[in-house]
Amino acid sequence: MRHVNSWSAPQPEKPIRAVVRLPGSKSITNRALVLAALADGPSTLTGALRSRDTDLMIDALRALGVRITEAADITTLDVVPGPLHAATIDCGLAGTVMRFLPPVAGLASGEVHFDGDEQARSRPLGTILDGLRGLGADIEGDTLPFLVRGAGKLPGGEVTIDASGSSQFVSGLLLTAARFEQGVTVRHSGGSLPSMPHIEMTIDMLRMAGIEVDASEPNRWTVPPDPIRSVDWVIEPDLSNATPFLAAAAVTGGTVSVPLWPRSTTQPGDFIREILTRMGAHAEFDGDALTVTGPERLSGLDIDLRDVGELTPTVAALAALAESPSRLRGIAHLRGHETDRLAALTAEINALGGDATETDDGLAITPVPLRGGVWHSYADHRMATAGAILGLRVPGIEVENVETTAKTLPGFVGLWDDMIAGRTAGDVA
Known part of the structure; x- marks a missing residue:
């Protein structure tokens, strides 16, 4: 049954093959x-x-x-x-x-x-x-x-x-x-x-x-007085916003390319390349694009996300769909983000039948079969996209208030639908 103010996260019928163009950081x-x-x-x-x-x-x-x-x-x-x-x-x-x-x-x-x-x-x-x-x-x-x-x-x-x-x-x-x-x-x-x-x-x-x-x-940082x-x-494309789309390739065994991915950047989202590679995916540059191809089996990982805490909801969703346990560390500060992301991720994964536990500085996630249900977003854009990732593999997930993705990525649902359909998605204002 569809809940009021919820979006039925779509499931692809086959591995995703798509190009996704994303707006600026x-x-x-x-x-x-x-x-x-x-x-x-x-x-x-x-x-x-x-x-x-x-x-x-x-x-x-x-x-x-x-x-x-x-x-x-x-x-x-x-x-x-x-x-x-x-x-x-x-x-x-x-x-x-x-x-x-x-x-x-x-x-x-x-x-x-x-x-x-x-x-x-x-x-x-x-x-x-x-x-x-x-x-x-x-x-x-x-x-x-x-x-x-x-x-x-x-x-x-x-x-x-x-x-x-x-x-x-x-x-x-x-x-x-x-x-x-x-x-x-x-x-x-x-x-x-x-x-x-x-x-x-x-x-x-x-x-x-x-x-x-x-x-x-x-x-210690010192800035002298001077004209700016x-x-x-x-502006570079937003690499953190790209991570759910690349994660979609990883969890479906498909291929997703994001054009204009910078070879050198200070954006923390670039670390998704290492994360996905450690979980078994293949990430490579193809011209000006980064292309990720998913593995047959997604492996869990033990990783310190201190410097890239914003990627935690995406990584937690991947970990819940992997075939071995994961430990996400160094992210106690996420308790003070849009919501307490550690508590929210634990509650929502477990509400779907999962096995997630808060630690002093992060999350421990043991993969178990998940069931459908309402995934609450807590008015947090990255929580909403984590629910969409899980919905690629788990039937019957309803993402509450998916509109909160407009905080950083207007038109997310259209981009997601285009990606699943294999259409080139992007150029969103």
Whole structure:
């Protein structure tokens, strides 16, 4: 029986053979938007992702006084910086908005109010807000909703934070640091730092914008005061959004190609190549595309996903369909994402008859035959796509609120249907 607000995850009749073209990276798009908004002149973004998270960033920057206009192709954006002023910002569920924009708001003249979806009000923000207070910002509140009283400038200096909950705390401070009067030095002290590739992405993009970042000492980053150079950014395809489609090849014994896959990138999603290879699939470059071919049998694996935690829902779905147990480690920080992803994955896999157990820092999954049922998304886009992967092999899976995939990938259902049908899927705005 179909449940209200659910999508019947389709099953292919034969191994999938498809080409899937994907839109731009959310992580790169939102970093480029912030840097363009603070630059010394106009910038153009080509191939920008248009999704709920990126549109929330665009709307927020517009509210602060940045002029952002679309070309005929809405993935091309012209960004003209302007004086930053008072605003009200809707963060939705976008971690990049709620963590990258408070430092920008500190440079505005006037009060900037932040709020977001109900689920976002439990997301940890004290680290970034306390860090900003240490750099001279006037902030009221520690979670959404909160208020930044902008004074038009911030002194900056040195601050020590515990960023073990999210690498976005470091990136949020670094992206704006060159506009602080003294620049900024960020020190991380505390638990293990997750998602280092995202920090490396931030540093790489700052350097492309003419900002020197001293990262010579572990867990310490220094950005001097300097103008941020305007850059015409060309956005790579979103490799994390590609992972469910490549996983589809792995679980059906089929072949899926994703064009324009970069040979060198700071995107954590590129690690899916190693994950799938270790599980028995074959991944190779074919011209400008990455092509994955699935194995006859999918093997479990023991893997540390600390730096690529966003891939966990995809890997957990693969592990539940493998033929041997898996241990996913280093991902305790996922308890503070859109939802508690470890608890959510455990609950949903077990509700289908699976065998998943939370550990101190991850998940242990023993494959057993699964049955159909409702797969809850928890308003989490990556939970929804994990349900779609399971539905390729398990009949009768209903993914609740699959529309939440619009957070980073509008048109997901159409892309998925095209992939299963063997049609070339993509060019989604």
